[in-house]
Ligand SMILES: Nc1ncnc2c1ncn2[C@@H]1O[C@H](COP(=O)(O)OP(=O)(O)OP(=O)(O)O)[C@@H](O)[C@H]1O
């Protein structure tokens with residue numbers, strides 16, 4: 001009969017606190033080789049967080065930066081697919097797990113790489129009545145392991161693709177020794193702006209996480225054959241950006257971007273001259289300017 005938490009006096013002799021402290025120390029040692037850490041978030045689902053993460057990673061890798069990506073969406077992991085590394089066999093050695101390596105040498109870790117088959121959801125075992133209650137804790141442990149037990153090596157940038165909602169920002173902020181900034185993604189509908197404004201308030205004002213800026217995705221439609229751009233929503237004027245957050249870019253809807261995600265090749269790599277490609281490039285430039293100016297004290301001379 002497994003012990004339940006209320007049956008345990010102290011920690012039941014398992015030294016849980018010691019194990020967590022040791023793993024936190026490993027995490028700090030592992031991330032000592034990482035220059036910048038940036039999270040991509042949104043209070044809203046399906047607005048393009050994973051697409052923005054994929055293309056930000058591609059932008060920086062194209063500039064010669066060494067980039068790693070953590071798929072922090074444990075229940076709906078999509079980055080292995082978007083980087084074309086699904087089915088990659090993870091290699092474990094005494095130093096930890098080697099991340100999968102995608103286009104331009106981008107290093108990726110995702111729950112998807114640990115799941116046995118396509119349809120398998122993440123299921124935590126435990127007393128049924130408590131599994132739901134513990135889900136958030138289990139997810140936090142998984143994220144801690146992604147950060148501490150993966151052999152990231154030296155990185156110029158580690159990106160974290162967060163699941164929808166704002167709660168994970170607190171987890172990430174608590175786990176990481178330093179979070180250099182967050183990129184917030186929205187679509188320009190009032191419904192999305194309304195929800196995203198709340199997540200900005202939480203991240204910036206309550207959790208004191210620096211916001212690099214806001215990406216407005218799907219602002220217009222790009223005809224993939226003629227490259228004509230048709231507005232979808234009236235874009236929000238820069239003066240109306242939620243809570244005065246800087247605008248990093250307006251990315252039009254381009255059906256080739258959805259196709260690129262499905263094919264496992266970041267859109268930027270093949271369509272850098274298109275309207276969406278240029279908007280993504282500008283977004284990347286603005287994130288780079290933020291990191292290298294606001295955090296220039298921590299910049300390493302090896303960054304191109
Ligand atoms: N600008 C765009 N043009 C065309 N397709 C896009 C664009 N942005 C995102 N998509 C597509 O929309 C879908 C949702 O995008 P994505 O998975 O990046 O959103 P998300 O915010 O990460 O979702 P979730 O909240 O589920 O994590 C994907 O199929 C993606 O390829």
Ligand SMILES: [Mg+2]
Pocket residue numbers: 049050051073078161162163
């Ligand atoms: Mg996603």
